[in-house]
Amino acid sequence: MPAAAIPAPPWRAPRKTPADRQPLSAEAVLSTALRLVDRDGLDALSMRRVAQELGTGAASLYAYFANKDELLEQLLDRVVGEIPLPDGGAADWVGEVKRSCYASREVFCSHRDLAKVARASIPVGPNSLRYTEALLGLLRGAGIPDRIAAWAMDQMAMVIIADAVEQAIHADLGRRTEADAAPYLAQVHDYFAALPADEFPNLVAVAPTMIQGSGDERFAFAIDIMVDGLARHAAPAGGAA
Incomplete structure (x- = not known):
């Protein structure tokens, strides 16, 4: 053989x-x-x-x-390239900003916890620059003052990144869907509801509403507050509602 x-x-x-x-x-x-x-x-x-x-x-x-940090920086920029650029010519700039926020969240949430790379850093890759340029153009075109436009972009990004990271953490804990999270949220509700009402009257009162709303609904709520508040700073000719 x-x-x-x-x-x-x-x-x-x-x-x-x-x-x-x-x-x-x-x-x-x-x-x-x-x-x-x-x-x-x-x-x-x-x-x-x-x-x-x-x-x-x-x-x-x-x-x-050169190192892992550079790899992560370029990897993040590659993912940012999956986000459609905001339409600077959109008649409804408020709606366009919100749509861009939803699209950004969807892209980041589709890549596990990669969004962690964006924490405490300012993306400067070519895709990130193009996206920032387009969104700034949309905001400035609506008459938003420069400082408010810049700060608004930063704060909206923080909400998007935080939401994506939290979703990834929930998934790692086995809570990939709303149904998966239901038992945990029920425990939170029961705990708040059982607190001494004389010491924590407000927590006891809002215990049912503390766990209401899906992740999508809560994200939309946060973006509505931010963008609708931002619209107060737009010039009258900017088309803000």
């Missing part, structure tokens, strides 16, 4: 099939990194893991990205 046909002893661990080497490029690295995040979450991402998926060594990745 040829040596190659001799079976391995049953106690020996089977060899792993070597990963097919893919043509290495910045795009291949980013695509692989995003696939890892979508599958396993941000904490699972490392230069070594990306290299393993590509069938190469981690050192080869540094020809395209």
Whole structure:
């Protein structure tokens, strides 16, 4: 019997099939990194893991990205590129801003907890710059003063990122849907309702409403408050309602 046909002893661990080497490029690295995040979450991402998926060594990745931070920065910008640019010529600028917020949230929520990368940082990649330019143009075109437009963009982004990160945390805890979260929310309701009413009369009174509303409804509520409040600063010719 040829040596190659001799079976391995049953106690020996089977060899792993070597990963097919893919043509290495910045795009291949980013695509692989995003696939890892979508599958396993941000904490699972490392230069070594990306290299393993590509069938190469981690050192080869540094020809395209100086470090993991740079990889994350460009990965975030790639995801921002999935968000449709706001229409600067929209007749209803308030509605367009809200639609853009909803679209941003949808994109970030579709990539697990990648939104964590955007916390405490100002995205400066080309896609981020184009999106910022378009949204600023929409706000300034409505007559929103520059400082208010800039601050509004920052605060709306914080709400969107926080919502996406919270959704990812809920998912990691097994609460992927409203139905999944229902038992936990019921416990919260029962706890508030059982508090001493003489010491916590307001918490007891609003216990039922504390857990009402879906995540989508609560996000829309937050965006309505922010954008409708922003409209108060628009010039009369800006078309604000």
